[in-house]
Amino acid sequence: MQFSQQLVEHIQAAFSGLWIQSPEAEEVEWRLRALAQEHHWQLAAWDLSQGLRSLSESAEGLSAAPAAPDRISDPLSALQHFLERPTTADFTAELLVLPNFHRFLQNPEIIQQLIRGLRLGKQLRKFLVILAPIVQLPPELQRQFVVLEFPLPQADELGEIARELVADAPSLIPTGPTWQQLLDAAAGLTRSEAENAFSLSLVRHGTFQPDVIWELKSQTLRQQSLLRLHRGRESFAALGGLSALKQFCRQALRPRSGTQRVTARGILLLSPPGCGKSAFCRALGQETGRPVLTLDLGAVLGGIVGETERNIRQALQVVDAMAPCVLFVDELEKGLSGVGGTGDAGVATRLFGTLLTWLSDHTSDVFFVGTANSIQQLPPEFTRAERLDGVFFVDLPAPPQRQEIWSLYRKEYDIAASEPIPADTGWTGAEIKSCCRLSALLGISLADAARQVVPVSRTSAEAIEHLRQWANGRCLSADVPGLFTHTSNSTSRRKVTPSTN
Template identity: 30%
Template sequence: MKEELNILVQAQYPLIYLVTPEEERAEQAISKIAKSNTEHRRVFVWTVTHGIVEYGQPRQMTQHNTVSPEAAIEWVIRQKEPAIYIFKDLHPFIDGPVITRWLRDAVSNFKGTEKAIILMSPLQQIPIELEKEAVVLDFPLPNLSELDRVLSARLQKGKNSRLTTETREKLLKAALGLTKDEAQKVYRKAQVKAGRLTENEVEIVLSEKKQLIRRNGILEYIEEDETLDSIGGLEELKRWLRQRSNAFTERAREYGLPQPKGMLILGVPGCGKSLIAKTTSRLWGLPLLRLDMGRVYDGSTVGRSEANLRNALKTAESISPAILFIDELDKAFAGGSGSGDSDGGTSSRIFGSFLTWMQEKKSPVFVMATANRIERLPGEFLRKGRFDEIFFVDLPNPEERQDIYRIHLGKRRSDIDRFDLEQLTKISEGYSGAEIEQAIIAAMYDAFAQDREFTQLDIIAAIKATLPLSRTMTEQVTALRDWARQRARPASASVAEYQRLEF
């Protein structure tokens, strides 16, 4: 990106929009670009609090009467010498007709000159009048070499100035996805807490990193203790996941394999779709980030929703390889391709941005999405190549229900031989895994209230007292099965084998 910014400046692009929360790093990069060009350019910075000040000079050296955006842009237009003018946080004013007109005047005035305006903001907000004039760039988060300089500076101030290569690499990778300032803070915290930076402090850095990721409320760092073995059935899906457990290694690249893009898991609610996504993180040894699409949408400021999505995806890419988990995709993007009238086009833009990112992403971010209502999903999500595979998770068959009973009873009691699993399996036909688990819990509560151990009869009573979704939503389940029969891969091994033989 820095190379792209340098090319744009040299090519005399008059208006550049730089999206970043890291003002200091971005200013340093722009200053280096200005000095490296044949035609040395001065750099000026505008803020609404101090007006225009030359970069590197005290704030008191402000240009007279340039605090207002209009006066500042007018002053910039009057200047004759080559220069780069950085405007910080102009986005609250940019939609005003006067500011928009001044910027268009500046673009017209700058043609053929060595002058450029760089709008720097954590939010991307460009009026329609300027869309053809502005070039948008995302300033990347620090890479490993930049983080290495941050770590080296921290080590010089501590007790340990040397680290093994392995420990240094772990500390650097643990900080990927943080800004330079955030990395400085977490290294400082780890050093203060332990007195020195060692391999043991990697967990401190990771813990703080999780808090920083959660702080924006859009991405959530999920840790799951369960494994694939804690999920009953779904053997075909499990086999697919185990085959790709080393898909993000260098060995896979050397073998010629492409990086997996993602998978969509469709199915009846309560059949283990979300748990599969969470346990895959542990199987593959990758961090799991949950993207809360409900929190992406923010109507407080125009462009805020789009900025939320971009920042979340940038964070996921910066700590890749990682798994990006989107639960209930059908609710997140329902009608996304045709909602232009209901919300000013925000949903359509969010949907389009996400599809473009999925298509063009080069970073190893594996998108794992679940959905219950296939009719609500835009068709663009389901076209071939968007996901590596689409799996359908049906209600558990008899063998899977028996496996589910064995797993959930085994979690709670060691002596499960006293239960007749075959009988329980027969009477719970049409029940999901979640409904079976809740029946066991209900049986335990009934027995606990009577101060006794729960029995087979308690579970049977709890099952009979439950009306499963397969009966209350018969039409929906039937429609989903009909759709998946020809368009999705069955998650259960027995169904997959049957379909292969039928074919």
């Protein structure tokens, strides 16, 4: 349902408290002005800088004159004036818009005045509309307000912003795939951010360049501290092994015709550390032409009641707005380790529930990639059907895959092909890379560098074996099509000679 329709319906149903969540207060005000003119609402606004003012249309046009004889800069006085001002039959409703009013909701007098205003508003058809980038209601008002989300601009609106900037030179508007790449790059930005990004591209290059948009978007995400944007040049060609996983993702994320509405949901990668899960995800974005958004579950956790839930919802809203994209969550079992416990007052459980609901219900073209090094701490409901398209086990690379990885890193670190490869049984790709890097860094042979590498297969042999046994018949293989199979090589720790008696 469109935002405008939602708002009109709530006004008609006499919901006297409306909370509009948006970082674009000015854009919301302009939308409210248009709706007020269409539906004959009387519109006023109050903020600290301008006091109480009218936003309604007059015969001379939009009036910015104060709504009261004197400038009302006190929030309590503004609320009282609005509520006690005589109503007029010329308007079907009266709205007081309060931008960034969440900053005043720690004051008990203001809370009480709002409660009074909401009660009177139903009788007098007077509505209090709070505009804020976050939802931060005190307990007394949580059931008094309805929260509406003002959507970020969609592709057609972003395109209109770009066209307005070059209205005098329409030839600068790109066509074909370049136009779509530009709109994809701007997805998830506010109207003001998109306009700034388009303007910077015009100043810097004289035309619209998606790379400039991605640069500004990456800066914006860094400011929020919840998501990181990755657009590197890694590819599957620089990643040894994982042939079945690569093929699965290529097929799942291939371009589809307009009549096909099916979208890929995501995968979970389970493996010992150092087997290339994170590198695969970064390369996946380049291979499929999608930006990779990394969600840090540790950064989502907040110290204030309700902050964690608000952070995860905000992050997922940005992810949905940036579709098509890849959402990467590393080491899930650590971020969700408190699920079911009571030590954090249920914060981890609520975080997990929000993520589960999004995985099941989201309709945006977002491909989720989660990784885990241990299955014991991961809640079992995470991997049920229709939340993910598959659970893959990434085992330690086999000899042919290790040879491929050696070739890649020999070339990267300029190591002669004639230099013999040291014994590498049980090595991960990260350990092979470390050996090559140390050889180039210290100017020593690969054999000498290998003496400084202790493989995880030696330090965590029992944990890796347990992980393999769990994945046997339960996970898809990342290397060959079909289920992962593993035959245990363990033997009894004690040899007993049967008695001959």
